[in-house]
Amino acid sequence: MLLTGFEPFGGEAVNPSQEIVRALDGATIAAHRVVGSVLPVSFAATVPMLEDLVERHRPMLVLALGQAGGRSEISLERIAVNLVDARIADNDGLQPIDVPVVAGAPAAYFTNLPAKAIVAELRTRGIPAAPSLSAGSFVCNQVFFALAHLLATRLPEARGGFVHVPWLPQQAARQPGQPSMALATMIEGIHAAIECALAVQEDLATSGGTTH
Amino acid sequence: MLLTGFEPFGGEAVNPSQEIVRALDGATIAAHRVVGSVLPVSFAATVPMLEDLVERHRPMLVLALGQAGGRSEISLERIAVNLVDARIADNDGLQPIDVPVVAGAPAAYFTNLPAKAIVAELRTRGIPAAPSLSAGSFVCNQVFFALAHLLATRLPEARGGFVHVPWLPQQAARQPGQPSMALATMIEGIHAAIECALAVQEDLATSGGTTH
Amino acid sequence: MLLTGFEPFGGEAVNPSQEIVRALDGATIAAHRVVGSVLPVSFAATVPMLEDLVERHRPMLVLALGQAGGRSEISLERIAVNLVDARIADNDGLQPIDVPVVAGAPAAYFTNLPAKAIVAELRTRGIPAAPSLSAGSFVCNQVFFALAHLLATRLPEARGGFVHVPWLPQQAARQPGQPSMALATMIEGIHAAIECALAVQEDLATSGGTTH
Amino acid sequence: MLLTGFEPFGGEAVNPSQEIVRALDGATIAAHRVVGSVLPVSFAATVPMLEDLVERHRPMLVLALGQAGGRSEISLERIAVNLVDARIADNDGLQPIDVPVVAGAPAAYFTNLPAKAIVAELRTRGIPAAPSLSAGSFVCNQVFFALAHLLATRLPEARGGFVHVPWLPQQAARQPGQPSMALATMIEGIHAAIECALAVQEDLATSGGTTH
Numbered sequence: 001m002l003l004t005g006f007e008p009f010g011g012e013a014v015n016p017s018q019e020i021v022r023a024l025d026g027a028t029i030a031a032h033r034v035v036g037s038v039l040p041v042s043f044a045a046t047v048p049m050l051e052d053l054v055e056r057h058r059p060m061l062v063l064a065l066g067q068a069g070g071r072s073e074i075s076l077e078r079i080a081v082n083l084v085d086a087r088i089a090d091n092d093g094l095q096p097i098d099v100p101v102v103a104g105a106p107a108a109y110f111t112n113l114p115a116k117a118i119v120a121e122l123r124t125r126g127i128p129a130a131p132s133l134s135a136g137s138f139v140c141n142q143v144f145f146a147l148a149h150l151l152a153t154r155l156p157e158a159r160g161g162f163v164h165v166p167w168l169p170q171q172a173a174r175q176p177g178q179p180s181m182a183l184a185t186m187i188e189g190i191h192a193a194i195e196c197a198l199a200v201q202e203d204l205a206t207s208g209g210t211t212h
Numbered sequence: 213m214l215l216t217g218f219e220p221f222g223g224e225a226v227n228p229s230q231e232i233v234r235a236l237d238g239a240t241i242a243a244h245r246v247v248g249s250v251l252p253v254s255f256a257a258t259v260p261m262l263e264d265l266v267e268r269h270r271p272m273l274v275l276a277l278g279q280a281g282g283r284s285e286i287s288l289e290r291i292a293v294n295l296v297d298a299r300i301a302d303n304d305g306l307q308p309i310d311v312p313v314v315a316g317a318p319a320a321y322f323t324n325l326p327a328k329a330i331v332a333e334l335r336t337r338g339i340p341a342a343p344s345l346s347a348g349s350f351v352c353n354q355v356f357f358a359l360a361h362l363l364a365t366r367l368p369e370a371r372g373g374f375v376h377v378p379w380l381p382q383q384a385a386r387q388p389g390q391p392s393m394a395l396a397t398m399i400e401g402i403h404a405a406i407e408c409a410l411a412v413q414e415d416l417a418t419s420g421g422t423t424h
Numbered sequence: 425m426l427l428t429g430f431e432p433f434g435g436e437a438v439n440p441s442q443e444i445v446r447a448l449d450g451a452t453i454a455a456h457r458v459v460g461s462v463l464p465v466s467f468a469a470t471v472p473m474l475e476d477l478v479e480r481h482r483p484m485l486v487l488a489l490g491q492a493g494g495r496s497e498i499s500l501e502r503i504a505v506n507l508v509d510a511r512i513a514d515n516d517g518l519q520p521i522d523v524p525v526v527a528g529a530p531a532a533y534f535t536n537l538p539a540k541a542i543v544a545e546l547r548t549r550g551i552p553a554a555p556s557l558s559a560g561s562f563v564c565n566q567v568f569f570a571l572a573h574l575l576a577t578r579l580p581e582a583r584g585g586f587v588h589v590p591w592l593p594q595q596a597a598r599q600p601g602q603p604s605m606a607l608a609t610m611i612e613g614i615h616a617a618i619e620c621a622l623a624v625q626e627d628l629a630t631s632g633g634t635t636h
Numbered sequence: 637m638l639l640t641g642f643e644p645f646g647g648e649a650v651n652p653s654q655e656i657v658r659a660l661d662g663a664t665i666a667a668h669r670v671v672g673s674v675l676p677v678s679f680a681a682t683v684p685m686l687e688d689l690v691e692r693h694r695p696m697l698v699l700a701l702g703q704a705g706g707r708s709e710i711s712l713e714r715i716a717v718n719l720v721d722a723r724i725a726d727n728d729g730l731q732p733i734d735v736p737v738v739a740g741a742p743a744a745y746f747t748n749l750p751a752k753a754i755v756a757e758l759r760t761r762g763i764p765a766a767p768s769l770s771a772g773s774f775v776c777n778q779v780f781f782a783l784a785h786l787l788a789t790r791l792p793e794a795r796g797g798f799v800h801v802p803w804l805p806q807q808a809a810r811q812p813g814q815p816s817m818a819l820a821t822m823i824e825g826i827h828a829a830i831e832c833a834l835a836v837q838e839d840l841a842t843s844g845g846t847t848h
Contacts, residue, residue: 072284072384072391079505081532081557098540108505108532116522126382128392133505134558169397170338172284179284179391180340185381291717293744293769310752320717320744328734345717346770496708496808496815550806552816593821594762596708603708604764606818609805 001032001061001194002053006139009041009091010069016168016186017065023187030198035059041091041139043084047101047146054150061159061197063113064147065190066140068164069171072179074122074189075132075164076115080145081108085137101145109148113161118196127189128181135162159201163193213244213273213406214265218351221253221303222281228380228398229277235399242410247271253303253351255296259313259358266362273371273409275325276359277402278352280376281383284391286334286401287344287376288327292357293320297349313357321360325373330408339401340393347374371413375405425456425485425618426477430563433465433515434493440592440610441489447611454622459483465515465563467508471525471570478574485583485621487537488571489614490564492588493595496603498546498613499556499588500539504569505532509561525569533572537585542620551613552605559586583625587617637668637697637830638689642775645677645727646705652804652822653701659823666834671695677727677775679720683737683782690786697795697833699749700783701826702776704800705807708815710758710825711768711800712751716781717744721773737781745784749797754832763825764817771798795837799829 003024005017018038025036037053039046054062068075082100089095115131122129135141144162151160165186166172172180215236217229230250237248249265251258266274280287294312301307327343334341347353356374363372377398378384384392427448429441442462449460461477463470478486492499506524513519539555546553559565568586575584589610590596596604639660641653654674661672673689675682690698704711718736725731751767758765771777780798787796801822802808808816 072389079507079532081503083503083534083557106530106532107534108503108530110507110531123385126380126385128381128384128388128390130388133507133561137557168338169340169393172340173335173338176340176342177284178340181381181392182394182397184396185394291719291744293715295715295746295769318742318744319746320715320742322719322743345719345773349769496813547809550804550809552805552808552814554812592762593764593817596764597759597762600766601708602764603815605805605816606821608820609818 001034001063001198002057002059003034003036003063003065004050004053005038005065006041006067007038007091010088012171014168014171015067016165016183017067019183020065020165020186020190024191029191029194032198034194039143043090043094043096043139043142044092046139046143050143050146051150054155058155059158060201062147063160063194063197064143064162066162066164067167069167070178071164071166073128073130073166074186075130076113076118077132077135077144077162077164078111078115079108079133080111080135080141080148080162081137082106082145083137084142087138090139101142102149105149109145109152111148111161112159113197114200115161117200118193121192121196122189125188125192127185127192129189132164135164140164159197163190213246213275213410214269214271215246215248216262216265216276217250218253218278219250219303222300224383226380226383227279228377228395229279231395232277232377232398232402236403241403241406244410246406251355255302255306255308255351255354256304258351258355262355262358263362266367270367271370272413274359275372275406275409276355276374278374278376279379281379282390283376283378285340285342285378286398287342288325288330289344289347289356289374289376290323290327291320291345292323292347292353292360292374293349294318294357295349296354299350302351313354314361317361321357321364323360323373324371325409326412327373329412330405333404333408334401337400337404339397339404341401344376347376352376371409375402425458425487425622426481426483427458427460428474428477428488429462430465430490431462431515434512436595438592438595439491440589440607441491443607444489444589444610444614448615453615453618456622458618463567467514467518467520467563467566468516470563470567474567474570475574478579482579483582484625486571486575487584487618487621488567488586490586490588491591493591494602495588495590497552497554497590498610499554500537500542501556501559501568501586501588502535502539503532503557504535504559504565504572504586505561506530506569507561508566511562514563525566526573529573533569533576535572535585536583537621538624539585541624542617545616545620546613549612549616551609551616553613556588559588564588583621587614637670637699637834638693638695639670639672639699639701640686640689641674641701642677642703643674643727646724648807650804650807651703652801652819653703655819656701656801656822656826660826665827665830668834670830675779679726679730679732679775679778680728682775682779686779686782687786690791694791695794696837697830698783699796699830699833700779700798702798702800703803705803706814707800707802709764709766709802710822711766712749712754713768713771713780713798713800714747714751715744715769716747716771716777716784716798717773718742718781719773720778723774726775737778738785741785745781745788747784747797748795749833750836751797753836754829757828757832758825761824761828763821763828765825768800771800776800795833799826
């Protein structure tokens with residue numbers, strides 16, 4: 001399975017999604033090897049790199065991670081929208097406003113990950129998690145939408161989705177009043193999310209069922 | 213030094229302040245042994261037990277810890293008020309409304325802990341922390357006020373204060389949208405707070421200075 | 425133009441969207457008469473009633489309003505999603521989980537209202553407003569999606585959108601800590617939003633331009 | 637009765653407390669005339685001006701108002717603390733850190749206004765209100781403490797307190813995501829608070845009772 005994160009952006013020195021990818025890269029989860037990759041925060045460069053990774057590895061599961069500063073929980077994103085509307089500049093200094101991720105593509109895709117099952121599993125393990133109906137309109141949503149479009153058009157058997165994680169404590173320590181989550185908690189949560197997503201795929205493969 | 217926490221309350225199965233006390237009880241910090249004690253959440257029983265602990269150990273530093281569900285950071289409380297106004301019942305089923313902690317005592321005490329120095333130290337270490345101007349009006353503030361009154365009237369050389377900690381992740385996992393903090397982060401933070409408070413006392417003792 | 429609101433739900437005695445519709449029903453804004461209608465909070469009955477209203481009046485502009493308890497601002501919704509996932513039961517006692525609004529329809533529609541221009545206009549007038557990327561997955565989003573689908577498939581010349589409004593002060597007075605907005609502020613805001621939407625349509629009609 | 641507010645500060649063009657004072661100045665509430673006065677936001681000048689007003693009018697009731705940006709409700713402050721710790725500079729450019737309001741005075745005063753009765757009355761009228769245990773440590777708390785000290789030492793028969801009000805809509809319109817309250821709602825709320833406070837004093841005067 002392919003696990004992606006992002007490099008730091010917005011003046012931060014660290015990005016929790018990058019740290020999670022570094023921690024899980026090369027691990028084996030439910031007999032699947034995790035291929036980790038850290039993407040640039042670049043409206044121009046990120047999607048081609050993602051496409052390249054997917055073409056090269058042709059994974060059955062892709063989980064893309066990103067930082068959502070200000071959120072308290074691990075967010076399982078349910079809907080990718082065909083919209084880029086950047087509140088701040090990316091790491092190349094570009095700040096596109098109200099343009100589509102993929103011109104001519106549908107307005108949105110629902111994730112085909114079992115978002116609610118993953119949330120339930122994480123909560124059972126004592127990890128704060130919630131489903132989310134908006135991944136925003138920055139590079140995170142761009143990657144989420146591009147991934148969903150890629151899977152829909154070229155890898156219909158695969159599953160993919162996007163998970164937002166809170167700030168790390170050391171980031172929140174510089175922003176009074178803001179929530180955070182320890183890296184260890186995030187890694188445990190993402191590990192469990194991958195397990196859960198793979199288990200659903202196993203079930204479907206075994207039963208010959210198809211996904212909704 | 214004396215470190216106190218509370219047992220769980222409000223229907224919770226765990227209290228982070230109890231877990232921190234268990235983790236640090238018996239430790240040696242800056243050549244001082246930590247004596248940990250878990251207090252009941254009881255308007256009737258808690259203060260006598262605290263007084264007993266202080267009389268028995270006559271500590272130079274007392275740090276009382278409590279849970280503040282909904283807060284994102286470790287809160288260094290600056291002011292204890294002579295007010296009990298319980299929003300929910302304590303573990304004995306009592307819910308006193310608008311009564312003083314100690315009849316005839318002053319309206320409030322400022323902590324003599326170096327609250328801002330501790331906040332600065334925690335933030336430097338990447339641990340979210342903030343000074344707070346209200347410890348509420350439940351058992352936490354009751355203990356904080358009773359401690360401040362006890363030190364002012366009987367142990368003027370000692371220092372004492374109160375620190376509120378957020379929910380643990382497993383508590384927030386049952387309350388969607390709420391912030392939390394990992395136990396390891398809290399333990400590191402309270403350890404650093406004790407070090408910082410002891411260092412200030414050492415400085416004063418060495419220089420023969422007195423506290424403000 | 426057609427302006428819809430909702431009856432109260434979730435045990436409330438009032439719904440601000442209903443009050444706004446009552447206040448503006450019959451008004452003339454920029455030479456257009458406002459036809460106001462209050463919809464039931466019913467997954468079964470609301471959409472047929474909306475379709476009936478649109479068929480009967482064939483409006484050039486439809487603005488649907490709904491209550492978003494807990495939000496501080498007037499929210500201009502940008503994206504309607506083809507998902508019903510009810511957190512609470514509707515007024516008929518039904519609580520559908522993870523079903524489409526319209527089976528076989530696209531995953532989402534972007535509004536063709538000038539959402540950001542309306543937000544800018546409201547802020548200039550001193551009315552708190554913000555664009556929003558999620559209208560939720562309750563009856564509000566159901567109506568928003570059904571409206572967008574209806575306009576796209578049967579009235580492509582018309583414009584339509586959805587606006588969420590905060591609780592009224594009398595609702596927030598029963599929910600400590602929650603934000604609210606005065607009815608007069610909301611009415612002024614929705615009046616301005618209608619003006620702004622109609623002005624854009626006039627411009628387009630005059631110039632022969634088409635909408636994005 | 638004396639009603640005070642503040643001029644704008646922190647770069648704002650307006651202060652809701654000033655607007656409320658202007659609206660109620662000269663009004664008669666329960667046979668008492670309202671004397672309104674707008675205070676500067678100045679650690680040096682505000683307290684002498686307040687003392688002067690109290691000496692000149694010798695009011696039986698003093699209600700001081702201030703702006704608490706970010707709060708959603710009218711806050712009835714219960715405790716004034718003898719601490720100035722300014723987060724931003726006042727309108728003279730001064731930003732005192734950790735100094736007492738009145739050297740040698742007690743650490744705090746509880747208000748002798750019926751704060752909870754006022755909150756209950758406001759909520760009954762549909763106006764969001766809550767008691768508060770912290771008025772902060774800026775000019776608002778300075779005035780609150782100075783007032784409480786003045787009444788305690790020179791006018792023990794009088795009552796006084798402090799009420800924080802939210803931002804006005806036009807202020808929140810410039811700060812996305814922030815709550816606000818309409819001026820009309822605030823004026824109605826402060827009018828009701830004054831009525832409620834005067835009624836309690838009448839009761840006490842009639843019965844010969846003394847205040848807690």
